[in-house]
Amino acid sequence: MLTQLVSFLILFFLLYKLAYGPIVGMLDSRSQKIKESLEAAETARLEAASSAEKVEAEIASAHQDGQKIVAEARDAASKFREQEQGRAREEVETMLERARTEIAREKVAAIEEVRKEFAGLAVTAAERIVEGTLDAKAHSTLIDRVLEEGLSARKN
Numbered sequence: 001m002l003t004q005l006v007s008f009l010i011l012f013f014l015l016y017k018l019a020y021g022p023i024v025g026m027l028d029s030r031s032q033k034i035k036e037s038l039e040a041a042e043t044a045r046l047e048a049a050s051s052a053e054k055v056e057a058e059i060a061s062a063h064q065d066g067q068k069i070v071a072e073a074r075d076a077a078s079k080f081r082e083q084e085q086g087r088a089r090e091e092v093e094t095m096l097e098r099a100r101t102e103i104a105r106e107k108v109a110a111i112e113e114v115r116k117e118f119a120g121l122a123v124t125a126a127e128r129i130v131e132g133t134l135d136a137k138a139h140s141t142l143i144d145r146v147l148e149e150g151l152s153a154r155k156n
Contacts, residue, residue: 121150 125146 117150121146124149 125142
């Protein structure tokens with residue numbers, strides 16, 4: 001038994017000197033790698049959370065910018081529409097004013113033409129009256145004939 005005890009102690013001493021150091025070193029190294037991996041994972045998680053917050057902030061900013069651009073585009077379209085409507089109104093008013101002026105000018109010209117024709121008819125009637133003395137029936141017949149001549153001349 002003593003030999004077993006001595007053998008055990010020698011084996012224990014040899015294992016302690018030869019294997020214990022490397023095993024403990026390996027376990028310490030493994031423990032250190034696990035700690036470093038956990039720290040790296042925590043750092044990566046924090047960076048990912050920070051990046052996610054930044055991305056969310058950028059998305060919110062982009063969304064606000066998009067809404068601002070849409071609002072500006074709507075305002076610009078509204079202003080453009082109002083300007084075009086105003087321009088169209090002015091153009092219509094100008095066209096109406098030209099038409100009114102043209103109608104008034106044509107009316108004056110038509111009245112002047114009618115006056116000239118009736119003046120001519122009156123002169124013709126006066127010539128016929130001067131040619132001879134007319135009684136009431138002849139006078140009426142003369143007026144009808146002069147009016148018919150004037151109307152037929154006007155149609156041509």
